[in-house]
Amino acid sequence: MILMLSAVTCGILLGRFFTLPVPDFILTVLLMALVFFVGLEIGSEEGIFKKIKKELALILIQSALVISGTLVFGWLACLLIPSSLFSGKETMGAAAGMGWYSLSGVMISEMHSPLLGTVSFTANLIRETLAILLIPVLSRFSPLASVSIGGAAAMDVLLGLISKHNRLSVTLIAFGQGVICSLMVPVILTIIFG
Amino acid sequence: MVFAGILIAFIAGLWIGYKRRPAFFKKYKVVLWITLMLLFLMGYETGSNAELFEALPRIGWWALVIAVCGALGGFCFVFLFERVLKKRKSL
Incomplete structure (x- = not known):
């Protein structure tokens, strides 16, 4: 996380004080490469489909609830922000990264506007931080709901934390939720901003 | 495309x-x-982008509102589902 924040900070500082010859297509090429390699990573996970099959029904319901809850409340966020700044569609799109800050930030910058892309990046970074802080506390009262905060990041960065504080079945559901949310983030963003 | x-x-x-x-x-x-x-x-x-750069200090607050709303939405929906699931199991 520190490395990623440093990359953004270095970029901001360099952009502020220097002008680099950056071709327009480079962002698109890198974005496609990122999505390709993430797909490769998910696909090559040992026994991933068997793991998911075991808890499939719960994984699907959990993922659907996480996605719909995020989108509905993400849309409601526009009511708390001055209305001239962002529409409901824009706040919903910014929330739709579900913790995958690198992809959502870049995709929204490319598809909609750099301002909303930066807001989405920061919002999803905050969501991942919230998950790190809240999962250990909330998993005692409501394991599945605590896992929902992780969104798409539940399959990677947060998985160790989730397994430490939950039963194996909850960890598997969290992993499945992360996979499905990760699969859905590019699709949802394309539907919202495409 | x-x-x-x-x-x-x-x-x-x-x-x-x-x-x-x-x-x-x-x-x-x-x-x-x-x-x-x-x-x-x-x-x-x-x-x-100079215009965008000036807007950055405000971005943090908007991002916090969006992050909390997004996380809360998923949490509430799954929390209610988990309650229903527990009730059914206890029957």
């Missing part, structure tokens, strides 16, 4: 990963390096 390309790239990666299980990208942390380059470029675009 770009968006169709993104989806095709993802499905292609998923399919090749499932069929061939390549390991080189994990060894060289390809995903991490590409992510860092993308984030750097995203930061660069923000920094080189």
Whole structure:
């Protein structure tokens, strides 16, 4: 996380004080490469489909609830922000990264506007931080709901934390939720901003 | 066009990963390096846009509102579902 924040900070500082010859297509090429390699990573996970099959029904319901809850409340966020700044569609799109800050930030910058892309990046970074802080506390009262905060990041960065504080079945559901949310983030963003 | 390309790239990666299980990208942390380059470029675009740069201090608050709302939405929906699930199991 520190490395990623440093990359953004270095970029901001360099952009502020220097002008680099950056071709327009480079962002698109890198974005496609990122999505390709993430797909490769998910696909090559040992026994991933068997793991998911075991808890499939719960994984699907959990993922659907996480996605719909995020989108509905993400849309409601526009009511708390001055209305001239962002529409409901824009706040919903910014929330739709579900913790995958690198992809959502870049995709929204490319598809909609750099301002909303930066807001989405920061919002999803905050969501991942919230998950790190809240999962250990909330998993005692409501394991599945605590896992929902992780969104798409539940399959990677947060998985160790989730397994430490939950039963194996909850960890598997969290992993499945992360996979499905990760699969859905590019699709949802394309539907919202495409 | 770009968006169709993104989806095709993802499905292609998923399919090749499932069929061939390549390991080189994990060894060289390809995903991490590409992510860092993308984030750097995203930061660069923000920094080189003077109008956008001035708006940055406000962005933190909007982002916090969106993050809390998004996380709370998923939490509430799953929390209610979990209650129903527990009640059914206890019957």
